[in-house]
Amino acid sequence: EKGNYRHFMQKEIHEQPIVVAQTLQSYLRPLEQKVALPDMDFSFADVPRITIVACGTSFYAGMVAKYWLERFARVPVELDIASEFRYRAPVLEKGGMALFISQSGETADTLAALRHARSEGQKIAVVVNVPTSSMAREADLLLPTHAGPEIGVASTKAFTCQLAVLAALATKVARDKGVLTEAEEREIVGHLTEAPAAMNAALGQDEAIEAIVPLVAKARDVLYLGRGPDYPMALEGALKLKEISYIHAEGYAAGEMKHGPIALIDENVPVIVIAPSGPLFEKTVSNMHEVQARGGQVLLISDGPGLAEAGDVVARIEMPTVHPLIAPLVYAVPVQLLAYHVAVAKGTDVDQPRNLAKSVTVE
Numbered sequence: 001e002k003g004n005y006r007h008f009m010q011k012e013i014h015e016q017p018i019v020v021a022q023t024l025q026s027y028l029r030p031l032e033q034k035v036a037l038p039d040m041d042f043s044f045a046d047v048p049r050i051t052i053v054a055c056g057t058s059f060y061a062g063m064v065a066k067y068w069l070e071r072f073a074r075v076p077v078e079l080d081i082a083s084e085f086r087y088r089a090p091v092l093e094k095g096g097m098a099l100f101i102s103q104s105g106e107t108a109d110t111l112a113a114l115r116h117a118r119s120e121g122q123k124i125a126v127v128v129n130v131p132t133s134s135m136a137r138e139a140d141l142l143l144p145t146h147a148g149p150e151i152g153v154a155s156t157k158a159f160t161c162q163l164a165v166l167a168a169l170a171t172k173v174a175r176d177k178g179v180l181t182e183a184e185e186r187e188i189v190g191h192l193t194e195a196p197a198a199m200n201a202a203l204g205q206d207e208a209i210e211a212i213v214p215l216v217a218k219a220r221d222v223l224y225l226g227r228g229p230d231y232p233m234a235l236e237g238a239l240k241l242k243e244i245s246y247i248h249a250e251g252y253a254a255g256e257m258k259h260g261p262i263a264l265i266d267e268n269v270p271v272i273v274i275a276p277s278g279p280l281f282e283k284t285v286s287n288m289h290e291v292q293a294r295g296g297q298v299l300l301i302s303d304g305p306g307l308a309e310a311g312d313v314v315a316r317i318e319m320p321t322v323h324p325l326i327a328p329l330v331y332a333v334p335v336q337l338l339a340y341h342v343a344v345a346k347g348t349d350v351d352q353p354r355n356l357a358k359s360v361t362v363e
C-alpha cells in the first residue's frame, strides 16, 4: 500500500534509508566491524577475474561495483549489458566468477547470460531482490537485497540496496585477496554504516529539488555529467528522467563532454552535474565551466565544500558531506527525486510509464 504517498515510486524512494539499513544488516557485523557474506563453496582468493552482467538500472549498479572491485580488491572486472554479452562470444577464464545483478531475477537476457556463463564453467554469483526468482535458484552464491517488493516500474530502492550488497561483496573479495587490512575493513564498514543516515539527509532536500523542477520540465533535452563512481549516477539520473517524464536525457562521463556532446549545449539545455567534493571534484568543475562558457544552464548536485568552491550556477542541491565510497548511494537519491517531481509536474503515469514492464521476460 502507498500509505501517505502519492505514488509507489515516491514511497520506494523514501523507504531507502530503511531498506538499505536492512540490507546492510545482513552483510555487516557491527561489533567486529567486518563484512560477512553467506557461506560459499569457493574462495574469492582463487577467482582470477569477475564478469558482471545486468540490464538497465541494475547494470549501472554493476558499473559502480566494477569501480569498487578494481579499486579495493584489485581484481580485473569485465562488465557488460546482458543482451550484448550473450551474443558476443565472451572469453571466460577458467575458475572465473560471473556476477548477475537483477531486481526481479527473471530478466530474460540476464538469465540467459547466467546460463551461458554456467555452461562455460563460471561460478555464479547473483544479487537479486526476489528470493524465489529463477536467478536466485540458479546461483552458487546468492546475495539477496532486502528492499522488499518494488512496485514502481522505475527501479529505485532495489538499486541502492544492490549498491549496498556490492560494496560488501567488494570488501570481502578484497579481504580474501589479501589486499585489505583489518583497519581498512573497519573503516569501510564504518562508512557503509553511515549510508542510511546520509541518504536520509539527501531525502531532506526533497523540497529544494521540487523547486528546480521548472528548469527541467520545460526542456527537450537534459544532460547529466559525473565522474568515477558518480558517472553511473549520471547514467541512472538520465534513465530515470527519460523513463518517467519522457524528456530526452543522456548521461555522460564529464571528461567525455568535449568529445561530442558539448555541441548540444545552449541556454535551453539543463546540465545536471553530479560532483561530490573529493579527488575528482576539480576535474568535473572544469568540465562544468566548459558547459557554462557555452551558455549551458548548470544544476549542481554537490556537498557544502563542493558548492562553496564551484562558483555561480543556476541551481544547487546540497548533499551531506560523505566518504566517496558511499557517495553513489547518497547521490542516487536526488536524481530519483528530480525525475519523480518532473514526471509529476508533467502529469505522466509515474508508476506505470508507457511502453515499460516491471519485469522484462522476453529478449
Ligand code: F6R
Pocket (backbone or CB within 6 Å): 055, 056, 057, 058, 059, 101, 102, 103, 104, 105, 106, 107, 110, 153, 154, 155, 156, 239, 240, 243, 358, 359, 360
Ligand atoms: C529502470 C529499470 C530497468 C531495470 C531493468 C533490469 O528503472 O527498472 O532498467 O533495471 O529492466 O531489471 P532487473 O533488475 O529486474 O533485471
